[in-house]
Amino acid sequence: MPRPYRNCQALPPDRGNGITGPKPDKGMNVIQSMTGFASAKGQMGAYGWNWELRSVNAKGLDLRLRVPDWIGGLEAALRTRLGAALSRGSVTLSLRVQREDDAGTLAVNQAQLDAVLTALAQVEERAHEKGVSLGPTRASDILGQRGVLEQVSAEDDTAPLRDALLKAFEPLLAEFLDMRAAEGRALNDVLNTQIAQIEALTASAAAAAVDRRADMAEALRHALARVLDNAAGADEDRVAQELALIAVKADITEELDRLTAHVGAARDLLAADGPVGRKLDFLTQEFNREANTLCSKSQSKALTAIGLELKAVIDQLREQVQNVE
Numbered sequence: 001m002p003r004p005y006r007n008c009q010a011l012p013p014d015r016g017n018g019i020t021g022p023k024p025d026k027g028m029n030v031i032q033s034m035t036g037f038a039s040a041k042g043q044m045g046a047y048g049w050n051w052e053l054r055s056v057n058a059k060g061l062d063l064r065l066r067v068p069d070w071i072g073g074l075e076a077a078l079r080t081r082l083g084a085a086l087s088r089g090s091v092t093l094s095l096r097v098q099r100e101d102d103a104g105t106l107a108v109n110q111a112q113l114d115a116v117l118t119a120l121a122q123v124e125e126r127a128h129e130k131g132v133s134l135g136p137t138r139a140s141d142i143l144g145q146r147g148v149l150e151q152v153s154a155e156d157d158t159a160p161l162r163d164a165l166l167k168a169f170e171p172l173l174a175e176f177l178d179m180r181a182a183e184g185r186a187l188n189d190v191l192n193t194q195i196a197q198i199e200a201l202t203a204s205a206a207a208a209a210v211d212r213r214a215d216m217a218e219a220l221r222h223a224l225a226r227v228l229d230n231a232a233g234a235d236e237d238r239v240a241q242e243l244a245l246i247a248v249k250a251d252i253t254e255e256l257d258r259l260t261a262h263v264g265a266a267r268d269l270l271a272a273d274g275p276v277g278r279k280l281d282f283l284t285q286e287f288n289r290e291a292n293t294l295c296s297k298s299q300s301k302a303l304t305a306i307g308l309e310l311k312a313v314i315d316q317l318r319e320q321v322q323n324v325e
Contacts, residue, residue: 031191031270032325033183034058034089034277038176044164049097051169051177056088066094071158077166085173087275088325095165107315112147180325187323188270191280194317195266198287198310202259205294207307212300252303255294259310262287277324278291284318 034057042049063082068076082091120137127134142211143149266283269276295307 028086030033031188032177032180032275033187033323034180034325035183035323036089036176036180036181038172040168040172040175042164042168044161046100047097047161047164048100049095049165049168051172052094053091054173055086055089055091055176055180058088061088062084064090064092065095066213067093068097071097071162071165074162074165077162078169079164081169081173085177086325088277089166095299097165108143108149109147116142116145116148139171184324187320190320191270191317191324192267194313194320195263195270197313198259198284198317199263201306201310202256202263205252205259205303205310206256208303208306209256212303252294252297255290255297259287259294261289262290275325277321280321280324281318284314284321285318287314 001034037054038051039053040051042051061083063079065075065078067078069075078093082093120142124134124137208250262283269279269283288311291307291310294310295304298304298307
């Protein structure tokens, strides 16, 4: 029984792509690659920072953020922005924030100063009672006492810094998405070329199938004659059914029809809006299935050679599809 055509309605769904940043014009599809990179530097007051955002292909969306945990709410906000802009890929975001005055500032510990001055007054009073003359006390002598002058770090409100970082993140994300789009455009050209090769090889297979038709008919006639000569008393209808079944198993019309349909489906996906990587990956599996069946049914050197070339091109297509978002 003929197999039903496995159309794209059975393909797994992809997530939507709510990009915050540059978006393509409505109606114009832009394939996004999962490979991208962007970096940037920034400064606000005493704070300086370095961004680095990169991604490679992955089955789903894997966000790995390395950002300072002392900036409240920053990581959650960045995850939200990345999750809205991307659907697939292993994404790594690194942020290093430095403060120019990380050494801190010097401040007088008032309690310790009072304790030192009280002790100094007691020393001077006792010395006077004993008739001991002391030299004048200098401020540097007091500041040199342990604990009087100490190093402190400012306890700043990190909200202004967080807001500045999130604002600076937008152009970084836009640059990152631009690179993924540029990679996607190059990838689109490669995919279209490979799909065209599959289409041409499918047409060659159809022509080779026509060329082998006479040979297949002659082979079947010889097979029928041998069976009838050696099957005295056999049911001729049953023999005819078996030979017809052999002929059906050698027919590649359905495989060629499905390959042609898959070519159309692939082009539709490349022209569709939104992430299509998973659907294309599924479709390459269907391409490969039909090419395998074609090779197994070929019974022709020419057709087998075309089938093997088809499998090679489909394998190359599948490798490229792994990078499509």
